[in-house]
Amino acid sequence: METKSILLKIFYMTPIIGLILLASCDNDRSHKADDNEGITKEELQAKARIAGKEGRELLQIIEKKPGTRSSGSAYPDYFGGIYLDENFDIVLVIVDDNPEKFRSMAEEKVKRVNLHLQKGDFSLNELEKIQEKLDDFFRNSAPKSIKDNLISAGIEVQANRISVEFIDISPDKINEFKKAFMDSPAIIFKQGTGPFIDLANVNSGSGIKPPGLNNGSVGYRARNSSNQIGIVSSGHLFTMVGQGAYINNVHVGQVANRQNSGTVDAAFIRITNSNYIPTNVVEGTGQILIAVTHPFEGEPATLRDINGAYRGIVLDVNAGATGTGGVYIRDLIQIVKYV
CATH class of the missing domain: 2.40.10.10 (Trypsin-like serine proteases)
Structure with missing residues (x-):
């Protein structure tokens, strides 16, 4: 199955809109349907919806639970993130030598899908701090040679790392980045393809x-x-x-x-034209935009526009990339698109 990696802009507290970036890419997680033989499409969609709902409820519990937190941090220091695996099971990343001791807490909300606990090295708080510095670097001080080489950069919960995709991942290019920004075990490098193409016509x-x-x-x-x-x-x-x-x-x-x-x-x-009355009906569906959710890595995503629908799997929920005119945009959602 051919796939494409898409970066799309999410405005939190508002529906999906904005910058859409495309690049060809392969990813094993784009083949979820192939890993669920014997399950109908409708059953798989239902499972994904349940997993997303229970995952968000689990996140709310974690945000409210007492525990050691760095100053000003939103999450406990043991929390490395949540994602859905290839079977739409919930995976909770725990920064602790014994992740299983957090199972009972997680099972307060995860009841209808399988729950897995994964040992992580870096808390989500740590990764978000690095991501903030990385966003600032690309917006303000990154050399042109590094910016031009960038495909995307963001937190990859499954890898428990900041993932930086470059067009050229030769040792020289990686070393150039490390010297200009930082050399951290929390950052990994991946081969990307580009350049990205801005699409202004992929909105609902x-x-x-x-x-x-x-x-x-x-x-x-x-x-x-x-x-x-x-x-x-x-x-x-x-x-x-x-x-x-x-x-x-x-x-x-x-x-x-x-x-x-x-x-x-x-x-x-x-x-300004009184004959035109805007609505929130999604083009071609009759459905109305009434709610916004924050997707998890591994969750299905559909983007509908005037040309049809794009479906895929969320890869990254906190990415950054360079768009039109060299403008660096952050807080992007990256998905693998089925073609």
Whole structure:
């Protein structure tokens, strides 16, 4: 089965929208269906939904449990993360010589799918601190030769490491990175392929575009601080405040605010055409966007746009990559896409 690695922007507290990056890649975890022979597609989907729900409930317990925590950290120091394995079983990574002593705590919420405990070397707190420094490095001080070599960089819970994907992973390139940033056993290097291609048209909605450019997609209905009704689309597609927005060659609105940096790749488009009423119905499905969840590594993902649907498996929930114009965007979700 051919797969593609996708990086997509998630705005926490808002639905999925924004920067989509593609690169060809192979990954054993893209073949979950092949590892579940005898289970129907519907049963597999149901199991994945249950695992995701119970995993998020387990995470809530861990966040609230007392325990040793580094100053300002969200999680106990023993917590290395949660992911779903190839069978959609929940795997809890524990930084302790005896992970099994945490089983009873985890089984308070994990009841309908299998639970596995994996010994880790680094807490999620430690990895997140390194990731923050790495994001800052790529945004502000990384040499051009390193930035141009980057495919993605983010926390890989299954490996319990920061995974950095380079186009060229020769010893010279790896050493250049280590000297410029840091040499840490918490960082691993992988071969990636590139360059990434920005896609402005992979959002859940109908087509929308600036004058003279290709279609992007409507992300979701929104209202700004001035109580103006509009929609959100991609900041790398709509590049200027005041820029017009067109649907089927009809002028529907203007860009009121936009940003394409840091964690944000978005444009708020104020609707000025009274004949156009934005909704939160997902294009081509009749379904309504009503909730947002934070996915786990290993969880199934579907992204729908004006061209169809993209389905795959989440590989990384905290990645960074360089997008349009060399802008480094962080807090991306990376998935393996089935083609």
